[in-house]
Amino acid sequence: MKKISMLLIALFLLNACVKQTKPESLYDQLGGAPTIDLITKNLLDRILNNEKIAFLFKETVREDLHEKIVSQLCQETGGPCVYEGLDMVEAHSGQEIKYSEFDVFVEDLILAMEDANVPFTLQNKFLAIFAPMREDVTYQ
Secondary structure, three states: OHHHHHHHHHHHHHHHHHHHOOOOOHHHHHOOHHHHHHHHHHHHHHHOOOOOOHHHHOOOOHHHHHHHHHHHHHHHOOOOOOOOOOOHHHHHOOOOEOHHHHHHHHHHHHHHHHHOOOOHHHHHHHHHHHHHHHHHHEOO
């Protein structure tokens, strides 16, 4: 009887420990800072050379944009970063970005994730976080 009681207590404590662990963030699932940095590098390589949207970034300093994107991606995926840039409406105000241009950006983002070997399921989770920003970025 004593062994059964001890076993039940051990199982209870183990169960309590399991419930207290928090689920792994998308940031962690992606591989953390190195992967976020690589996705951002790949994305900038693509968008700054994509004739369909490169003109949108002609006034942009690559290093500054890289830093802002890394910070935002990190925060939005549950990483330890705090994004301190403008919100998406302010950042894109006056640019009149069309839906088709936003879609080209997303296509390049998908390719950037593929280049970084991000699994398809994680790509979908990633895109689900950022898809709602479409209305904040376009036609501002």
